[in-house]
Amino acid sequence: MSSLSKLAYYLLHNHSRIAANLVEQGIKEMNIKIPDEEKDHAVCVYETFFQFMGDSLEQETNEIPSKLIEWSKKNAEGQIFSGGKISEIIIRYPVTRKIFADLSTQWAEEFSLTNKESIKILQKMNAMLDVSEVETVFAFEKLTKQMKKDYQKELDTLSNPIVPLKEGIAVLPLVGTIDSYRVNHLMEKVIPEIAHLNLNYVIVDFSGVQTFDETTASYLQQIGSVLRLLGIRTILTGISPQLAQIAVAIGAEFHDVTSYTNVKQALENI
Structure with a gap:
């Protein structure tokens, strides 16, 4: 079994633990508090994330999990309805990227990955984070624009x-x-x-x-x-x-x- 195949097997059989550890580490490093429901949802999404990573290593696919995109949109929606700022979400991405880089280094040592294989894995993870970040911002802007439009209509009716x-x-x-x-x-x-x-x-x-x-x-x-x-x-x-x-x-x-x-x-x- 190749090094990448061993890593794929590891991800597919340990995705829940890896996802939970990632979320806990991110919360600790950012020194933030989030509701248990939001934390559980994040863990669920990252479970899908690492499952996808395992599948993509075996099947050589670059498809982005739809669940990750939906999660990104819901993050934006939650910020809007809670009166939060988009920056409160975006600042989480650099920390997540750092954790991913650490994981990539850890896996490279544990599964004897070559530099090329290690870089490939990190690129895959960053590509998915890129999509998530972009979808979050787009969704936030779209919902904000719609809310302003609805508010303007209501204001016009009243004024x-x-x-x-x-x-x-x-x-x-x-x-x-x-x-x-x-x-x-x-x-x-x-x-x-x-x-x-x-x-x-x-x-x-x-x-x-x-x-x-x-x-x-x-x-x-x-x-x-x-x-x-x-x-x-x-x-x-x-x-x-x-x-x-x-x-x-x-x-x-x-x-x-x-x-x-x-x-x-x-x-x-x-």
Whole structure:
């Protein structure tokens, strides 16, 4: 039996012990505490890892275990939902690589591996760690992006409510920075809702707006045009001197739209 075959046999018959020792050593060297459930899951994954190593040494395959990839994705998911940082996972990889290097040296001596065979084993282990690290980061970024998108949708729904004030009149309070994304939301979600409320006036209140740009001003003018086509008159309120200066500076034209200091004043003059 060749040296690699002996090592393959050893890995296939001792994967559980090797995996448990690796996880315990990693936790000790990093001086961290992790839940028992997470530790058990890590041991389970590394059992699969070393089983795969044993099989790959015999079959000369470079396939990456799917269980390792799924584990990497779950690590990212766990960090996101716990409010953790991706760096808290990534910093574990150098320590794991060091342990792998030590194992490679140990196996080389124990099974009389050549330098070429020892390097080959270390390359296999590092290749799998590379895939795990990349999958973890990709999954973290993807989930973070999706969560931000969901949060933005929820925020838009809450921040752009149509508030009926009296028959035929409603107010649309705008809050924060009015960017092209927010204006698109108004066009696609809020305006259709306004169209079904049988309104004569919509008071667009800018009291909570911080700033907007030339593109946003153009979109807002389009919204006013759409409302006019629906037979709804638009009234602006709460435009601060700072916003008024921005509007003038970027050439925004609201000459055909009535403006008042606040919603109360607007109601008094309708």
